[in-house]
Amino acid sequence: MPVYKPPVVNKFGVISSTYHEELLKSNFESANRRKCQKPKPSFSITKEFILRFNHTDNPAEEEELLEQARKLIVRCKRKLGLKTLGSGKHVHLPTVWAEVIYLAQCKGEIQDEALNMLHASLDHVSFDYDQLPALFFLAESVLYRLCCDAFMKGYLYSVEIKLVKIGYLIFLRLFVFFLHGHLESFKQHLLRLQPYLYALYFSESSYYKYPNIFSNVQFILKTSELICKRELHSELFAESSDETEDLSSDPNHLQLDKRGYEVNHLLWHSVAAWSCVQHNRPQLSEVLDHLLFHKMQLRTKCWLDSVLALLVLGEAAKLNMACLKTLMDLMADFLKSVLSAQNQEEDYSTYDISWASDIIFTYSTIIAEVCLYAATSDLRKTALIGFCSCKSPQQDNILTDKSVELPELDGASILTLLKYFSSRISDNCDKVIWTGYYGVVYNMVKMSWELQGDEEQDGLRNMIWQTLQKIKDYEEDPRIQCALVIAQAELNDPSDPFGTKATPNSGEEVFSKYIGWRIANTLSRLFFPSLDLMALPSKTQVERDLPRKHIIKEQQPAKKRVLRFILKDYSSVVEHSMSPYPNFFTKADKKLEEIINHHWQKDMEARKREEATCEAQNQKDKEEKEKIRFQEIMKQRERKLNKQTKPYEIIPSAKESDPENKCEFYKLEPSTTPDAK
Template sequence: RPSFSITNEFILKFNQTKNSTEHKKLLEVARKNILKCKRKLGLKTLGCGRHVYLPAAWTEVMYLAQCKGEIQDEALNMLYASLDHACFDYDHLPALFFVAESVLHRLCCDASLKTYLYSVEIKLTKIGYLVFLRLFIFFLHGYLENFKQHLLRLQPYLLALYFCNESYQKYPNIFSNVQFILKTSEVICKREMPSESIFGPVKIYENTDSYTVGYQVSHLLWHCVSAWSCVQNNSPQLNNVLKHLLFHKTELLTNCWLDSGLALLILGEAAKLNMACLKVLMDIVRDFLSTVMSVQNQNKSCKVDDFSWAWNIVYLYTTILAEICLFAATSDLRKTAFVGFCKCKSSQKNILLMEKSEKQPELCETSILGLLEYFSSTISDNCDQVIWTGYYGLVYNLVKMWELQRDEEQDGFTNITWQTLQKIKDNEKDARIQNATHIAQAELNDPTDPFSRYSTKVLSNVQEEVFAKYIAWRIASALSKLFFYSTDVRIPSLKKSSIKRDQMKHLTTKSEPMKKRVLRFTVR
């Protein structure tokens, strides 16, 4: 081994040494490994290049993340950024399972023993979300059938995570990631190991014509991928696809919400480039939220559907809105996601100033300001989980948005965000919502008051891991190739030492014009 390789002995010595001179030497060795991993990860080239080898880099970074302090934070930030923008490649699967097992081990055997929440815990759940999101896409392609032993190794940790996930209920930003990990594992393990799975029966969609290998996807997901493909190719069929998508909007109410979450993620990616897609996205969520709240408000003696999972969809939608406000291609798209389509009233002035009432107000817009008005007017100690979770998600993402968009080119957008946050501070006394601001600020590593005009800017290396910028684009691209590239999906054999380039073309091919469109982050 080279003198700067990471070993178990090095990790123990790094974490336990009390000699300052020796610690400086060990820190220098760890920093050399950080630089080496950055090159292998290809952080500046979206994971592309001859020098990039992601499986080895992910493994090494996961080892480095066991060194406490700044090395741990930087390693986790690097891993999150890489998992966000890396392409889908069959050769990544063993390393992905290693990262998944390592994250679950640390969450169940380390984090769950703490009596308080700490920042590394937030990063681990975000990384776990991206890992299991990638595993689910590989599952849809039928690539996990030869990885049953890897899935079997995860099950003890998944069972432990299931029993300790209640401790995260006060923190929807973490709880949603944990719920996604468990739901994804439930579907994957039940399909791949029906006799060995620790999970109960899984409800799968019926009466659908869209098939992948061993799994039936919803019409809603299929049409969202189709809409994204139309936007990327400037297809004139986009309007027809969106009409069919609206026809299947009720599938968002299906109890198996995994496909629904993916559908919104992909449609949100299309909404960053197209106003019609943004309108359909907001209309679908408005109808979904109105239906859920009307059902929840019915008499408990009536037999109604259980929408206890609906908060997952609402929280995911608040994150998608924040990403559109930051990364959409045009200022009109960003403004619409924040303010909404209705220009007949100045909702900016009245937001959060109305008196709270037991009567649910009418939901007109599912923009950020529209949802703030809707949720803030009825939040209480005993309100439905959808209400306070949606409100929490909006405030949590607003704090991060305000920190990241402080740019001279976006002064107007920055001001309205700050004004909205200031009104929340002045009017909202709910401890759960106040907690959202503290957690968002801790995640940004900035202890100053998030509502102060003179708060210092977030460090540039922190910005890279606040939001997932590329994963939705990667997923949409992979699923579009799966659904539309060929009717005969070829599954590579694990016995082959290497996968032919043409065999993996539908997963690894990258389009240069597509990448340029996604990277338009500024007002210009």
């Protein structure tokens, strides 16, 4: 690992960009050094490309670079596996995450598209230990962008909202890895994050009036504080035996390992409820009773466990009505207890409720997701209007007149919370009130956008749309009007973020659809590693020490299942094929090869027939030309010599033609020389 260097801070208190570039370079060098046996990945997104893209003035070059960036976007989408939930042989998340975060430095539509892709990927990919170096790299890059770019602007812009949402998903995943005890070897990475977290802490107040961002920033800071305290100061933490003994002896916590993080029973029973729903176990009602028994733990300082518990229970509520009722009862009790304690000015120092508004906003997001993505229409309707059937839904849509008697909280559905918070909103109201009102309105705007084009849920969308119109017409509180503006600006086209006509971005995910399910599945394997048994693992040792009103029956140990193997007799078979049976792809390849060979043979035969026809035609043309040439020669001979004979033809004389004189023609005369005499 490279040697850690202290950050360089300029006169404005901002971390120098040169320091960040050195960190990124050393991070990749260390990663490549660990994988020296493999070739280094070739990144086509270079620093020169980003500078040219952002600062070019040539229209032709700008169009060329934009086309190249779009091709890179398409390639990154495929490598991220956005259509396959991050699975497949073509997916390599650590490398592509680095490419996408580099591509997000390009301005305009490329930046928005890259951030949307990264948010979607972090939402739906599964948890894998190999992703941790890339997650720390993303965390460092996102925090750097927030500290060095976003804080320098005097206004809130859409990219800043997306960066905070991405940072929330990153630290949510890091927290789950922390529960598994996988961050012990990443102390150097945690040290690199500390300067940025320090800057984020001092700029936290700038997001106070935006609960959708403030809650995410609070989660990032609280998670990093807990992880750094446990991992970077583990020696000091181990030496403080008093604190360790107090936590281990606390009946409200369950210790994962000897030095691990102690989770509370609220989170444990939420995961148990989700496991019961997933595997259709009969212990669900008992688990939900135990979960409500520990509802007081929702008001303790360890609110990170509460956030995870709400996420997991929300996933179970999408599938089961009993879980949805437990979730709503849990939040209704939390609101009543917190608000009553504040109204009566009681001493509630035992329960630090400064973070209660974050819990309320998280719940408003979860109940909105249940209303959108629940498995049945009954679950979606219940999440919207609640369990009470004595009133019509149209009556709940009308905002309560503040001059009449204030309604009591009789549930935790969307419209019930909207009616309750709107009746108590004022200039000096508690933060829990206006944050809850803000969260419900903000998520209803996003729900209305998500339901566009879905003909099966037109009734749900019309009800939400009518309620939002009443809020726009009658609500005068600037904080609630800000919730409408922020939600519309987050969903509209970047070129006109505050326009009246909504132009949704098709590539952006409005809600995090899969992260709750991924967390529930991962924590279920952590808390209950033997899910193949017929019953949940018993917690008798822990439950025996708990002061409970109900007597818990001891669970009988599960019977061990015996696997019986039967060896088949193959003596009648003469011989066996030693080659493996071909799978689907092998047979498909063989069939494709046969089809190709068949068509190739037909093409060859057709080609041979064409060649034979051409050759016969050429021969015929050649003979025809020779005949015409001979006729021309004969005509010229007749014209010049007045002869009808063929060329080189000798006509014999009359004497030569007589057969009787033919012998005399060859007769030799005797010689008459003097010697003969």
